[in-house]
Amino acid sequence: MTDFETIGLNAVEAKKELSCSSVDLRNSALMLIADSLEKHKRDILEQNRIDVKTAEKTGMSDTMTDRLYLNEKRILDMADGVRKVAALPDPVGIIEGGEIRPNGLRITKISVPMGVIGIIYESRPNVTVDAGVLCLKSGNAVILRGGKEAIYTNTILAMIMRDAVAEAGLPTDSVQLVEDVTRHSAEQMMKANGVIDLLIPRGGAGLINAVVQNATVPVIQTGTGNCHIYVDSSASIPMAVDIVDNAKTSRPSVCNAAETLLVHKDIAEDLLPALKKRLDKSKVELRGCELTKMILGKSVVPATEEDYEKEFLDYILAVRVVDNIYEAIEHIQKYSSGHSECIVTESVSAAEEFQKRIDAAAVYVNASTRFTDGYEFGLGAEIGISTQKLHARGPMGLREMTTYKYIITGNGQIR
Amino acid sequence: MTDFETIGLNAVEAKKELSCSSVDLRNSALMLIADSLEKHKRDILEQNRIDVKTAEKTGMSDTMTDRLYLNEKRILDMADGVRKVAALPDPVGIIEGGEIRPNGLRITKISVPMGVIGIIYESRPNVTVDAGVLCLKSGNAVILRGGKEAIYTNTILAMIMRDAVAEAGLPTDSVQLVEDVTRHSAEQMMKANGVIDLLIPRGGAGLINAVVQNATVPVIQTGTGNCHIYVDSSASIPMAVDIVDNAKTSRPSVCNAAETLLVHKDIAEDLLPALKKRLDKSKVELRGCELTKMILGKSVVPATEEDYEKEFLDYILAVRVVDNIYEAIEHIQKYSSGHSECIVTESVSAAEEFQKRIDAAAVYVNASTRFTDGYEFGLGAEIGISTQKLHARGPMGLREMTTYKYIITGNGQIR
Numbered sequence: 001m002t003d004f005e006t007i008g009l010n011a012v013e014a015k016k017e018l019s020c021s022s023v024d025l026r027n028s029a030l031m032l033i034a035d036s037l038e039k040h041k042r043d044i045l046e047q048n049r050i051d052v053k054t055a056e057k058t059g060m061s062d063t064m065t066d067r068l069y070l071n072e073k074r075i076l077d078m079a080d081g082v083r084k085v086a087a088l089p090d091p092v093g094i095i096e097g098g099e100i101r102p103n104g105l106r107i108t109k110i111s112v113p114m115g116v117i118g119i120i121y122e123s124r125p126n127v128t129v130d131a132g133v134l135c136l137k138s139g140n141a142v143i144l145r146g147g148k149e150a151i152y153t154n155t156i157l158a159m160i161m162r163d164a165v166a167e168a169g170l171p172t173d174s175v176q177l178v179e180d181v182t183r184h185s186a187e188q189m190m191k192a193n194g195v196i197d198l199l200i201p202r203g204g205a206g207l208i209n210a211v212v213q214n215a216t217v218p219v220i221q222t223g224t225g226n227c228h229i230y231v232d233s234s235a236s237i238p239m240a241v242d243i244v245d246n247a248k249t250s251r252p253s254v255c256n257a258a259e260t261l262l263v264h265k266d267i268a269e270d271l272l273p274a275l276k277k278r279l280d281k282s283k284v285e286l287r288g289c290e291l292t293k294m295i296l297g298k299s300v301v302p303a304t305e306e307d308y309e310k311e312f313l314d315y316i317l318a319v320r321v322v323d324n325i326y327e328a329i330e331h332i333q334k335y336s337s338g339h340s341e342c343i344v345t346e347s348v349s350a351a352e353e354f355q356k357r358i359d360a361a362a363v364y365v366n367a368s369t370r371f372t373d374g375y376e377f378g379l380g381a382e383i384g385i386s387t388q389k390l391h392a393r394g395p396m397g398l399r400e401m402t403t404y405k406y407i408i409t410g411n412g413q414i415r
Numbered sequence: 416m417t418d419f420e421t422i423g424l425n426a427v428e429a430k431k432e433l434s435c436s437s438v439d440l441r442n443s444a445l446m447l448i449a450d451s452l453e454k455h456k457r458d459i460l461e462q463n464r465i466d467v468k469t470a471e472k473t474g475m476s477d478t479m480t481d482r483l484y485l486n487e488k489r490i491l492d493m494a495d496g497v498r499k500v501a502a503l504p505d506p507v508g509i510i511e512g513g514e515i516r517p518n519g520l521r522i523t524k525i526s527v528p529m530g531v532i533g534i535i536y537e538s539r540p541n542v543t544v545d546a547g548v549l550c551l552k553s554g555n556a557v558i559l560r561g562g563k564e565a566i567y568t569n570t571i572l573a574m575i576m577r578d579a580v581a582e583a584g585l586p587t588d589s590v591q592l593v594e595d596v597t598r599h600s601a602e603q604m605m606k607a608n609g610v611i612d613l614l615i616p617r618g619g620a621g622l623i624n625a626v627v628q629n630a631t632v633p634v635i636q637t638g639t640g641n642c643h644i645y646v647d648s649s650a651s652i653p654m655a656v657d658i659v660d661n662a663k664t665s666r667p668s669v670c671n672a673a674e675t676l677l678v679h680k681d682i683a684e685d686l687l688p689a690l691k692k693r694l695d696k697s698k699v700e701l702r703g704c705e706l707t708k709m710i711l712g713k714s715v716v717p718a719t720e721e722d723y724e725k726e727f728l729d730y731i732l733a734v735r736v737v738d739n740i741y742e743a744i745e746h747i748q749k750y751s752s753g754h755s756e757c758i759v760t761e762s763v764s765a766a767e768e769f770q771k772r773i774d775a776a777a778v779y780v781n782a783s784t785r786f787t788d789g790y791e792f793g794l795g796a797e798i799g800i801s802t803q804k805l806h807a808r809g810p811m812g813l814r815e816m817t818t819y820k821y822i823i824t825g826n827g828q829i830r
Contacts, residue, residue, distance in 0.1 A: 016748065020771050099793055105782055107792060114804050115774065193627070197804045212608070213631050218805035239827040246829035333431065355822045356435050359530065367520055367825030376830070377522060377821070378514055389529050389612045389818035390633035391806035403804035406792070407770045410782030412654040414661035415791070 004188040007143060007176050008195035011116045014171035015141040019113040021170055023090035026136055029168035030086035033133065036160045037079040044075055044160075047152040048125070055149055067123045068150055078126055081381075082133050088380040091398035092139045098406075106409045111402040113139030115197040118189045120145045120211060122203035125153040131202070132161050132175050134383050138401040141174045143196065145189060148181035155179065190215035197403075200384055205311070220392060222384035225255030225339035226311045227369045230328040230354070231271055232345035233264040239366060240344040241275050244317075246368040247342070249282040253313050255385060256340050256372040260308055260318040262328040265291070268321045272296055284315045291321035308335050325350050329357050336360055338387050339394075340369040361387065361394030419603040422558060422591050423610035426531045429586035430556040434528040436585055438505035441551055444583035445501035448548060451575045452494040459490055459575075462567040463540070470564055482538045483565055493541055496796075497548050503795040506813035507554045513821075521824045526817040528554030530612040533604045534798075535560045535626060537618035540568040546617070547576050547590050549798050553816040556589045558611065560604060563596035570594065605630035612818075615799055620726075635807060637799035640670030640754035641726045642784045645743040645769070646686055647760035648679040654781060655759040656690050659732075661783040662757070664697040668728050670800060671755050671787040675723055675733040677743040680706070683736045687711055699730045706736035723750050740765050744772050751775055753802050754809075755784040776802065776809030 018026075037044070048070040055065045091111060098108035117140045119131045128144055135142035146154040158177035166172040178185045189196060190211060199219050201211040212221055229247055231240045247258035263271055272295045276286065287303040288296065300319070307318040308331070322328045325343075332341055342364035343354040351365040362372045372394060374382025379397030386392045392400040433441075452459070463485040470480045506526060513523035532555045534546045543559055550557035561569040573592035581587040593600045604611060605626060614634045616626040627636055644662055646655045662673035678686055687710045691701065702718040703711065715734070722733040723746070737743045740758075747756055757779035758769040766780040777787045787809060789797025794812030801807045807815040 016772070019774065101791070101793060105786060105791075112774070216628050218803055219633075220805075236827070242827060242829050250830060351824070357431070359434065359527070360820065362821045362823055365822075365824045367823055367828040368830055370830040371520060371823065371828065372821075376516070376520075378516060388633055390635075393818050394821055403808050405775065406777045406787075406809055407780075408777055408782060408786065409766070409780045412651070412657060413782040413786065414657050415665060415783055415785040 004178065004180070004185055004192075007178060008192055010173035011141045011143055011176060012195055014173035015113070015115050017171050018136075018141055018174045019115060019139050021139065023092065025168055025170055026139065027086045029136055029165045029170055030082055030133055032164035032167050033129070033161050034079040034082040034086070036164050037075055037082065037129070040156070040160055041072055041075045044153065044156055045070060045072070047156045050152040051150050060149065064123060064149075068125065068153070070125060070153065074126070078129050082129065085133050085137050085381055088137065088398060091137075091402050096404055103413050104410065105413055108407050109404050110407060111399070112405050114401060114403050116141045116143065116195060117401065118143045118145070118192070118196040118199040118217070120186055120189060120199065120201045120203075120207065122147045122207060123149050125150045125157060127202060128154045128157045128177070129161070131383060132158070134381060134398060134401060136165065136174060138398045140401060141171075141176075143176050143178060143189065145178040145186060146181070151179070151181055187214065190217065193217050202384055220384065220386050220396065221388040222386055223255045224311060224337045224387050225257065225385075226260070226309070226335055226337040227256060227258045227340045227342070228260045228262060228332050228336065229258050229342045229344065229369065230262040230322075230325070230332070231264060231267060232325060232343060232347060232350045233266040234346040234350065235267060235271070235344040236346060237267070237271050237274055240271055241278050243342065243344055243366070243368050244275055245278045245282075247370055248279065248284060248317050249315065250368075250370055252315055255311075256369050257313070258317065258342070258369050259310070259312050260320065260335065262331055263319065263321050264325070264328075265321050265323055268292070269295055272319070279317065282315060284317055286317055286319055288319040289321055292319045311337070325353060329354065332358055338389075339385065340364065340372040342367065342369050361385070419593065419595070419600055419607075422593060423607055425588035426556045426558055426591060427610055429588035430528070430530050432586050433551075433556055433589045434530060434554050436554065438507065440583055440585055441554065442501045444551055444580045444585055445497055445548055447579035447582050448544070448576050449494040449497040449501070451579050452490055452497065452544070455571070455575055456487055456490045459568065459571055460485060460487070462571045465567040466540075466565050475564065479538060479564075483540065483568075485540060485568065489541070493544050497544065500548050500552050500796055503552065503813060506552075506817050511819055518828050519825065520828055523822050524819050525822060526814070527820050529816060529818050531556045531558065531610060532816065533558045533560070533607070533611040533614040533632070535601055535604060535614065535616045535618075535622065537562045537622060538564050540565045540572060542617060543569045543572045543592070544576070546798060547573070549796060549813060549816060551580065551589060553813045555816060556586075556591075558591050558593060558604065560593040560596070560600060566594070566596055602629065605632065608632055617799055635799065635801050635811065636803040637801055638670045639726060639752045639802050640672065640800075641675070641724070641750055641752040642671060642673050642755045642757070643675045643677060643747045643751065644673050644757045644759065644784065645677040645737075645740070645747070646679060646682060647740060647758060647762060647765045648681040649761040649765065650682060650686070650759040651761060652682070652686050652689055655686055656693050658757065658759055658781070658783050659690055660693045660697075662785055663694065663699060663732050664730065665783075665785055667730055670726075671784050672728070673732070673757070673784050674725065674727050675735065675750070677746055678734065678736050679740070679743070680736050680738055683707070684710055687734070694732065697730060699732055701732055701734050703734040704736055707734045726752070740768060744769065747773055753804075754800065755779065755787040757782065757784050776800070
């Protein structure tokens, strides 16, 4: 492939056919991709070894290298994931509404693909297939721009997808990979107005912030989760312990993990020791307010303002004792990234107040924040979790990768 | 009011109450605004005279001055418009979907206000009330930043709204006007991440482009309409003449007016003379391709590439004869701004093909493009017409001024 201008033109050309293709064609492309991934697993592993070796040579951390690394199982899982997307219902052509107006105009609102979606992402090569396939399924041409550390792996994965798309009879350029992995190509994507209808950054806070700051094309901001759990005075203590433990320790590196615990003062003396006992099993570091320290003793690190602001993504939990639910709500309003917030309570009124006043994509009563996920929400798949309010909020599935148009039929109406 | 930072903090504070206020409170604020506009019409006219005088002194064009100018009737119309918005259904708290998951989690997707909406607009002072009231109705705090030419009028209108909002028992800062009308304040709004959830520019192409280029907050791009009418070989000629005439001449300055006519070659010799006769009545200048000139003679100005690209917003129509529907579709794909496109045809197949392949907010068969409008679509009101695909497309009513959140209730579920 070639410079970004050509990639852009190719995508615009490809979307014309792709966006009005039948779902049967799109699904057959997906099935061919799945088959081809399995068939070429050795070739993929070979290319992946080159990336992994380079990573090791340049002293990349073990965690990062692991994200880059593929093995046979990971490839088979990838293929399996593609077949699952093929089995999902078509998000295109759904009639979302409409009416016959008094003047006889028949207005129908119908879901259609966005057109061209750009994805800028970091090391994980599975995003290449994941994002590519979700875009194809939803009738969108996709421009993929992965990190340079995965370029060999991404190149073969993109090639496999392009071949399968062509074999299915869809435009080859429905899937394109930007091979120029300099900062320049990312910047070109951010400014590709008239070409890219939607740009989704997937990766760390630095990447997402750079895209939000610099893009002139429409962007969906994803993935920052400074999630809170508030344990109300009326809460069941065993339930609260289970939920906080699960939300913090089941997978601390993901955006729906809990970062701060707020505890009503009337329950703090009972809850905190029980909770600490549980969290000690996973060696969770607690950073607490004065009262937390008084209850739990010296092992608790004092919490700073920064601790409340931070998405630890680690075995660390900030803890603050509050006077009442309103102080908890105020804390969350101040520090929340609008991702997932939870109250543990037996009081219907407290639950209602919390769900009404908290402004986040997902507001939980008595369940772990870890459920904020496309699969768990029944969307079947997700391209990311939006933390903005425009267009999509929370898990974005196939439906959120479409827009709509109005088709209007008349018999000569003028105004 | 004071510097933008304070305005931002005030808005964030105000939205906390406003966003979960009852629709009765919001409607009573609207009714008080309507009453107060009528009661203070003399004061408003007095302030408006200052703006109009300044405009005349600085040599503003008559068209611009007319947009600025208020009289008693225009104020009464404004009040009337506010009452109509009060009568519309509440867009907040609508349950958009949900399910009980296999694990027992009850997930409900519910419409909620965006939070804080910023509007940057030009001379028309009626936008101040219009936008202010639509934001209030949809539970959004609004930051209004009008043009300096209307500052006296906007100031009194904002004051009237703020007083009414306070009288109704809602936070006064639900409505704020930016009194610093320098470029600086507009730039601050464009970068107010964490404060402004949605920024809507309303005005000419220059303003909209500046916002799209510079904003880091989510933006809805509105209002550019390079709309086409394609007259197919099977079209009814009288219907085509009526539709083209209406779409071009009923109000040429608006975004849903037609700018280019495409005509199938088999009907061109019959249609074009009849159409020219009709358009001559409104002194429409035709800019045509070679074939158009051959049919209509020397009075037709030759069309340039630029004519096809341009939104004339005037009594000018570009005309091109095409070989078939695919040449028409290709032309539209190349030049369309994605606003409103129309085919006039008696062929079901041509109508289907056109509505399927054209990627625009509104795709018409046998009706004037002038219907792309919130009122005509049955939305009751509109804050603008989106020409982007993210979030909202075409006329944006109250529903499009909301986002959603998921409220999830469990009984201790962990993952």
